[in-house]
Amino acid sequence: MLQVSHRDQNTLASTKAIILVGGPSRGTRFRPLSLDVPKPLFEVAGHPIIYHSLKAVAKVPGLREVILVGYYDEGVFRDFIKDASLQFPNLRIQYLREYKALGTAGGLYHFRDAILKGKPERIFVLNSDVCCSFPLNEMLKLFEDKDAEAIILGTRVSNEAAPNFGCIVSDSHTKRVLHYVEKPESHISNLINCGVYLFATECIFPAIRTAIKRRTTRPRLVSYPSSENLETSFIAEDDEDSQRPEILRLEQDVLSDLADSNRFFVHETRDFWRQIKTAGSAVPANALYLQQAFQAQSEELTPPSASIVPPVYIHPTAHVDPTAKLGPNVSIGPRAVIGAGVRIKEAIVLEDVEIKHDACVLYAIIGWGSKLGAWSRVEGTPTPVSSHSTTVIKNGMKVQAITILGKECVVGDEVRVQNCVCLPFKELKRDVSNEVIM
Ligand code: GDD
Numbered sequence: 001m002l003q004v005s006h007r008d009q010n011t012l013a014s015t016k017a018i019i020l021v022g023g024p025s026r027g028t029r030f031r032p033l034s035l036d037v038p039k040p041l042f043e044v045a046g047h048p049i050i051y052h053s054l055k056a057v058a059k060v061p062g063l064r065e066v067i068l069v070g071y072y073d074e075g076v077f078r079d080f081i082k083d084a085s086l087q088f089p090n091l092r093i094q095y096l097r098e099y100k101a102l103g104t105a106g107g108l109y110h111f112r113d114a115i116l117k118g119k120p121e122r123i124f125v126l127n128s129d130v131c132c133s134f135p136l137n138e139m140l141k142l143f144e145d146k147d148a149e150a151i152i153l154g155t156r157v158s159n160e161a162a163p164n165f166g167c168i169v170s171d172s173h174t175k176r177v178l179h180y181v182e183k184p185e186s187h188i189s190n191l192i193n194c195g196v197y198l199f200a201t202e203c204i205f206p207a208i209r210t211a212i213k214r215r216t217t218r219p220r221l222v223s224y225p226s227s228e229n230l231e232t233s234f235i236a237e238d239d240e241d242s243q244r245p246e247i248l249r250l251e252q253d254v255l256s257d258l259a260d261s262n263r264f265f266v267h268e269t270r271d272f273w274r275q276i277k278t279a280g281s282a283v284p285a286n287a288l289y290l291q292q293a294f295q296a297q298s299e300e301l302t303p304p305s306a307s308i309v310p311p312v313y314i315h316p317t318a319h320v321d322p323t324a325k326l327g328p329n330v331s332i333g334p335r336a337v338i339g340a341g342v343r344i345k346e347a348i349v350l351e352d353v354e355i356k357h358d359a360c361v362l363y364a365i366i367g368w369g370s371k372l373g374a375w376s377r378v379e380g381t382p383t384p385v386s387s388h389s390t391t392v393i394k395n396g397m398k399v400q401a402i403t404i405l406g407k408e409c410v411v412g413d414e415v416r417v418q419n420c421v422c423l424p425f426k427e428l429k430r431d432v433s434n435e436v437i438m
Helices: 006-012 024-030 049-057 074-087 103-110 112-116 136-146 201-217 227-231 250-260 279-295
Strands: 015-022 065-070 092-097 122-127 130-132 150-156 166-170 177-182 191-200 264-268 273-275 312-314 330-332 343-349 360-366 377-379 391-394 397-400 403-405 416-418
Touching: 015 049, 015 103, 049 065, 049 074, 049 122, 049 279, 065 103, 074 092, 103 112, 103 122, 103 201, 103 250, 112 201, 122 136, 122 201, 130 191, 130 279, 136 150, 136 191, 136 264, 150 166, 166 264, 177 250, 177 264, 191 201, 191 250, 201 250, 250 264, 273 279, 279 312, 279 330, 279 343, 279 360, 377 403, 403 416
Parallel strands: 015 065, 015 122, 065 092, 150 264, 312 330, 330 343, 343 360, 360 377, 360 403, 377 416
Antiparallel strands: 122 191, 130 273, 150 191, 166 177, 166 191, 391 397
């Protein structure tokens, strides 16, 4: 934690945080789980994805206000905000809804009056779909040390994975960002944008305004490369959405301009970082947050024992037979019932799931209210720790590495489900592998 003097408290009090939560149409790769819950509220390590970002924000000294910006319906975050406000009483949390998707900078600009209320000097901007240790205080320190206009959180990935992200070329000595390219076509750097920023308010809003002016005088001819269309190989040159002048992306429209100033710096984290895009990516995110909680000796986790290989989270209302063996990296949701002799490893079991005796669940997500029969086996394939993908190549074909059962699926006794994605309400009576069950 930063040590802060009384004088600094006042300065730090003028920092706010914005979490970009996106909206329903963006959750398509998170299917089938996003059919039943908005992605930011999906639970990993016992808490909604955005709870983990809020927890980090709550540790920034003097930060009092968090604004979730997105285009989900008004009511979607109501209960979450109510609960989170009790857990983080030092934070005022509100949700501001864009009338339609305005892009990562468009929403910020649209709500600039609300954001600038109280005259904050700095704003943190966090993508909601990343899992990391959020070293916000280190970013704040770099911001102060360099008298910066902007700080971006960066991490190193393999050269192969880098073009799926925003790439940063920096001066390794001064940490200054020299060049920024969003999802470049050829290799420029393996230091990538983690989707976490700290901006001086006096700099970011004028920078967005400049981008708006440029868009009006010089509209784009091709669409933005988003990871959505990279994944599906769909290059939307005539995609109406990306052509709308009100859509503004921080990454494509603003960050490369900031790199032209000499007050844009990168804080490179060596701690964990992952994107949460596909439903399968919730499994590594669950593991990473559980490991973080274990290192912090969190009392939320179940103590290690002969049948608990840490880290494991079991909701207090779940019932786990003492002969079941769980872990590592397992979360068990509310009211789940886990029978005798069950084995669960690297998995998320959601609320009201029932798993009968001697079943085995590995590298999988078991959807709300699903039922697994006795001696059944639901399993995915482990992905390398360093991988930023949740698919693997098998017999020359790309297959899902994590097996996912949607809400209220039923797996018969002794049935084996391997590397599959199963839509809600399906009943599996025979063995299946490498299939999407619709
Ligand atoms: N409020 C709001 N409005 N949020 C949005 C909108 C919008 O119109 N569009 C996207 N978001 C949110 C998403 O919910 C997500 O949290 C974040 O902004 C980024 O989403 P994408 O636009 O899909 O970008 P990306 O994930 O392909 O790439 C971004 O994140 C990577 C790190 O995860 C870029 O910032 C990359 O440079 C970066 O490497």
